[in-house]
Amino acid sequence: MPDALRLLPLLALAAGLSPQLAAAGPVALHCDRLFDARSGRVLGEHTIVVEDGRIQSVLPGRAKLAEGTESVMLAGRTCLPGWTDLHVHLGGESSPQSYSEGFRLDPVDYAFRAVGYAGKTLRAGFTTVRDLGGEVSPHLRDAINQGLVEGPRIFAAGKSIATTGGHADPTNGYNSMLSHLVGPPGPTEGVINSVEEARQAVRQRYKDGSDVIKITATGGVLSYAKSGDAPQFRVDEIQAVVETAKDYGYTVAAHAHGTEGMKRAVVAGVTSIEHGTHMSDEVMRLMKQHGTWYVPTIYAGRFVADKAREPGYFPEIVRPKAIAIGSQIQATAGRAYRAGVKIAFGTDQGVGPHGDNAREFIYMVEAGIPAGYALQAATLHAAQVLGVDDQGVIEAGKRADIIALPGDPVADIEAVLGVDFVMKDGRIHRRPEA
CATH class of the missing domain: 3.20.20.140 (Metal-dependent hydrolases)
Incomplete structure (x- = not known):
C-alpha cells in the first residue's frame, strides 16, 4: 500500500469529519412501524431500546421506559435494520x-x-x-x-x-x-x-x-x-x-x-x-x-x-x-x-x-x-x-444499526429515498430535521 494512504485518518481530521458521540445512557427509538427482516413484512408500532452499541430490547407499542432513557420520536416512520x-x-x-x-x-x-x-x-x-x-x-x-x-x-x-x-x-x-x-x-x-x-x-x-x-x-x-x-x-x-x-x-x-x-x-x-x-x-x-x-x-x-x-x-x-x-x-x-x-x-x-x-x-x-x-x-x-450473525435484523443482542424513513417502503418502494435517521453501533449520525 502506498504510504500516502496511511495519512487517511489525518485527512479526515483536516476535513473536519467525525461521527457523533454515542449517548451516555440507554436510548429508546419510538417507531410507528418496524420492518421485520426475517419475514419481509412491516409490523406496527414498536419501541427499540439501545445501549452500549447493542439492541437491548424490541417492545411492541409505546413502551414504558426506565428513568434516564433518552427518547427519540420517529413519528410517521418505519424503522429498519441498517x-x-x-x-x-x-x-x-x-x-x-x-x-x-x-x-x-x-x-x-x-x-x-x-x-x-x-x-x-x-x-x-x-x-x-x-x-x-x-x-x-x-x-x-x-x-x-x-x-x-x-x-x-x-x-x-x-x-x-x-x-x-x-x-x-x-x-x-x-x-x-x-x-x-x-x-x-x-x-x-x-x-x-x-x-x-x-x-x-x-x-x-x-x-x-x-x-x-x-x-x-x-x-x-x-x-x-x-x-x-x-x-x-x-x-x-x-x-x-x-x-x-x-x-x-x-x-x-x-x-x-x-x-x-x-x-x-x-x-x-x-x-x-x-x-x-x-x-x-x-x-x-x-x-x-x-x-x-x-x-x-x-x-x-x-x-x-x-x-x-x-x-x-x-x-x-x-x-x-x-x-x-x-x-x-x-x-x-x-x-x-x-x-x-x-x-x-x-x-x-x-x-x-x-x-x-x-x-x-x-x-x-x-x-x-x-x-x-x-x-x-x-x-x-x-x-x-x-458470514456475520450480529446484524441485518432488529433483535435483542444485535448491533444497533437502525435507520428510519417516512412512509412504508414495502407498500411504496420509493420511500427508500427518504432516509432521515441513521444509527450505527448506537451512534446517531443523522436525525430528522425539525
Missing part, C-alpha cells in the same frame, strides 16, 4: 475524467474523496458496505473503526485479483513505454497466471489487511480492454483462490458477466456472483445447487448503458460493452429471482454516484422482485453473505 451494500468502490466515482485521473492524481487525492463518499453512503442509510476493489478501502475502514471518520462499516477486498490483461489488471491501456517502465504486474499487484500465483495473491491480500477476496472471473465493462464477458480464469486457478481464502476465513466474490466464467466460478466454490449479466438457466441451476449468492448491481448496469450514449463519457473501446452488457442486468435479476436463485443487495457504486445506493431497491422492484424481498436482500441476506 442496510448493507455488498458491492461498492469508495475510492472513486465514475466521470469522463476517470481514465486520465489515474495518471494525474496521488493516493492522497483518492483518500480525500473516499472520506466524502463514505459519509454520503452512511447518511443514505447504508451502515455496512463490502468494498470490492480499491487500495484506499482498508485504510478508510481503519479510520472509521477508530472513530475518526463518518462512514459505514467496511468489509474491504483491497486489490481485486485478475489475470494478465483481465478486468482488474492495473496496466490495461498502458502504452509500450509505460509498460516497460512498470514491468508486468504479478501476484503482489493482484495479477496471476497459475495456481501457485493464485495462492500467493490471496496471501498478499491477507498481508495487506483485506477482509474478503474479489476476483474478476470474466472481462468487464469499464476496463480498457475489448471483451466484457470472456472467461479469464481456469477452474483450478479459482479453486486455488477459494481454498486459500478459506485458510484465512475469507469469502470470495466473483465479478462475472459471461456464462462460461460464471460456471467456472460457481463450480470452484465462490460465495457470490457479481453482475451476472449473461446468466443462463444452467448457471442458475448450478448456483442453486452450490448455494451461490447473486448480487445483481442493476444500478451500475443502467448507469453505464445511459452514459455510453453520451459522446466522450467513456473511451470508445468501452462504449459498446456498456451498451450491450449494462442494459441486460435488470432483466437477468428478474429471471434469477423467479428461478429461485438467492439474491443479495449490491450497487457497484463508484460506477454511479455514492449516496444514491437506495435507488437499487426501486430497480429491483421494477425487475419483478417484491419490495419485502428487496429489503431483505440488503439486511438479512447481506449479513448471510458476509
Whole structure:
C-alpha cells in the first residue's frame, strides 16, 4: 500500500469529519412501524431500546421506559435494520475524467474523496458496505473503526485479483513505454497466471489487511480492454483462490458477466456472483445447487448503458460493452429471482454516484422482485453473505444499526429515498430535521 494512504485518518481530521458521540445512557427509538427482516413484512408500532452499541430490547407499542432513557420520536416512520451494500468502490466515482485521473492524481487525492463518499453512503442509510476493489478501502475502514471518520462499516477486498490483461489488471491501456517502465504486474499487484500465483495473491491480500477476496472471473465493462464477458480464469486457478481464502476465513466474490466464467466460478466454490449479466438457466441451476449468492448491481448496469450514449463519457473501446452488457442486468435479476436463485443487495457504486445506493431497491422492484424481498436482500441476506450473525435484523443482542424513513417502503418502494435517521453501533449520525 502506498504510504500516502496511511495519512487517511489525518485527512479526515483536516476535513473536519467525525461521527457523533454515542449517548451516555440507554436510548429508546419510538417507531410507528418496524420492518421485520426475517419475514419481509412491516409490523406496527414498536419501541427499540439501545445501549452500549447493542439492541437491548424490541417492545411492541409505546413502551414504558426506565428513568434516564433518552427518547427519540420517529413519528410517521418505519424503522429498519441498517442496510448493507455488498458491492461498492469508495475510492472513486465514475466521470469522463476517470481514465486520465489515474495518471494525474496521488493516493492522497483518492483518500480525500473516499472520506466524502463514505459519509454520503452512511447518511443514505447504508451502515455496512463490502468494498470490492480499491487500495484506499482498508485504510478508510481503519479510520472509521477508530472513530475518526463518518462512514459505514467496511468489509474491504483491497486489490481485486485478475489475470494478465483481465478486468482488474492495473496496466490495461498502458502504452509500450509505460509498460516497460512498470514491468508486468504479478501476484503482489493482484495479477496471476497459475495456481501457485493464485495462492500467493490471496496471501498478499491477507498481508495487506483485506477482509474478503474479489476476483474478476470474466472481462468487464469499464476496463480498457475489448471483451466484457470472456472467461479469464481456469477452474483450478479459482479453486486455488477459494481454498486459500478459506485458510484465512475469507469469502470470495466473483465479478462475472459471461456464462462460461460464471460456471467456472460457481463450480470452484465462490460465495457470490457479481453482475451476472449473461446468466443462463444452467448457471442458475448450478448456483442453486452450490448455494451461490447473486448480487445483481442493476444500478451500475443502467448507469453505464445511459452514459455510453453520451459522446466522450467513456473511451470508445468501452462504449459498446456498456451498451450491450449494462442494459441486460435488470432483466437477468428478474429471471434469477423467479428461478429461485438467492439474491443479495449490491450497487457497484463508484460506477454511479455514492449516496444514491437506495435507488437499487426501486430497480429491483421494477425487475419483478417484491419490495419485502428487496429489503431483505440488503439486511438479512447481506449479513448471510458476509458470514456475520450480529446484524441485518432488529433483535435483542444485535448491533444497533437502525435507520428510519417516512412512509412504508414495502407498500411504496420509493420511500427508500427518504432516509432521515441513521444509527450505527448506537451512534446517531443523522436525525430528522425539525
